Amino acid sequence: MRTNILSVALQLVKDEGWQSLSIRKIADAIEYSVPVIYDHFENKEAILFELSMDGFRLLERTLEKNKKKYPNPEQLLKAHAEAYWSFAFKNPEYYQLMYGLGMPCSGIGRVKPQLNCFRDYIGQAIEGIVKEKKSSDDETCFKIYAFWSVLHGLISIVMMRCSDIDDSTMNKKVMDDTVEAFIKNL
Amino acid sequence: MRTNILSVALQLVKDEGWQSLSIRKIADAIEYSVPVIYDHFENKEAILFELSMDGFRLLERTLEKNKKKYPNPEQLLKAHAEAYWSFAFKNPEYYQLMYGLGMPCSGIGRVKPQLNCFRDYIGQAIEGIVKEKKSSDDETCFKIYAFWSVLHGLISIVMMRCSDIDDSTMNKKVMDDTVEAFIKNL
DNA sequence: AAAAAATACCTAACGGTGTTAGCAAAGGTA
DNA sequence: TACCTTTGCTAACACCGTTAGGTATTTTTT
Numbered sequence A, B: 001m002r003t004n005i006l007s008v009a010l011q012l013v014k015d016e017g018w019q020s021l022s023i024r025k026i027a028d029a030i031e032y033s034v035p036v037i038y039d040h041f042e043n044k045e046a047i048l049f050e051l052s053m054d055g056f057r058l059l060e061r062t063l064e065k066n067k068k069k070y071p072n073p074e075q076l077l078k079a080h081a082e083a084y085w086s087f088a089f090k091n092p093e094y095y096q097l098m099y100g101l102g103m104p105c106s107g108i109g110r111v112k113p114q115l116n117c118f119r120d121y122i123g124q125a126i127e128g129i130v131k132e133k134k135s136s137d138d139e140t141c142f143k144i145y146a147f148w149s150v151l152h153g154l155i156s157i158v159m160m161r162c163s164d165i166d167d168s169t170m171n172k173k174v175m176d177d178t179v180e181a182f183i184k185n186l
Numbered sequence C: 001a002a003a004a005a006a007t008a009c010c011t012a013a014c015g016g017t018g019t020t021a022g023c024a025a026a027g028g029t030a
Numbered sequence D: 001t002a003c004c005t006t007t008g009c010t011a012a013c014a015c016c017g018t019t020a021g022g023t024a025t026t027t028t029t030t
Helices: A002-016 A023-030 A034-040 A044-069 A073-090 A092-099 A112-133 A137-159 A168-184 B002-016 B023-030 B034-040 B044-069 B073-090 B092-099 B112-133 B137-159 B168-184
Strands: none
Touching (some): A002 A023, A044 A073, A044 A112, A073 A092, A073 A112, A092 A137, A137 B137, A137 B168, A168 B137, B002 B023, B023 B034, B044 B092, B044 B112, B073 B112, B137 B168
């Protein structure tokens, strides 16, 4: 039932966007009355939170695959960037929910631990590249955020239709170039 | 009246956040009935859109000042980054509205022209730095987005409380370092 | 088997939202 | 005086998240 609610909610969002997701529509879709939903979730935010966790888990699984596939840390970091970008645009509903893009923010803040877990994937790759340079932990941490910012910033800008570059491969190229430059500078 | 509605709405948002802004509360605050608001704005989104334009204009004014103050393009670009960051955290309500952070997205998409206008400020500074290298227009455009992404990405992450760096000066340092590296690589 | 307790599910409501139809009073114009 | 435009209101519509309270049905206990 819980699972059913979540999957129906996700489907509704894919069809009509976050804006129009409502408890009543979920109830209709699972063919039960409204209060049944509250037997399984405290409130609407709890549903959104659970879905955002699904999003983080899905992303994490992709990054985990990369970790096994690319022993070279530089290739690994590039693959992570690639995977992150492609996750965002293959699952825009998830990405928007995870970072509160264009929607009331659900469980942002509570999501931090999950984020840290993901962040470590990038951190590991960066540390792999930078290890011989013996940079401090602080510096590595900064670099993780710098790298993350480039990815998240550009994805946000494109996803919110703020970019005037219409060709999506061009937007992707901006990311690729920046990632390249970032790695060269590590 | 129009102005009054906008300023009251902004005040309500500063006090209670976007989530709890409602037409009825605006009506109460201006001491008129609800339909009066619809004589001046088509709907709630139109109010939010107008406020977001105010945000862009406010930001633009700051960048305009920089343009006059810093003839050196490198210093100008740094000052723009500084101003952008400080605008975001001095006026989080505006920034959130402008980019749809954690709220139903208002006029995102319609905001694009205004964004381009702002973007040119960064573009001008970058072109000033890079002019002797004779890079193509496309490349400059890419660099604008790359630069913008770093700023917007980190600001988003911090503003949505996704960063685990608690000290805000440290978050700022991540930006400063990245900006520094970005300029060196132009 | 009978009584009690727990479960599953519903109807109906409360207070809130954005939005609009329709009416009443006031003021200016012919 | 009669008309029209403006200004503002009340009251409603349809939706929202949430919850109180009731009714069957099933399970457990005596």
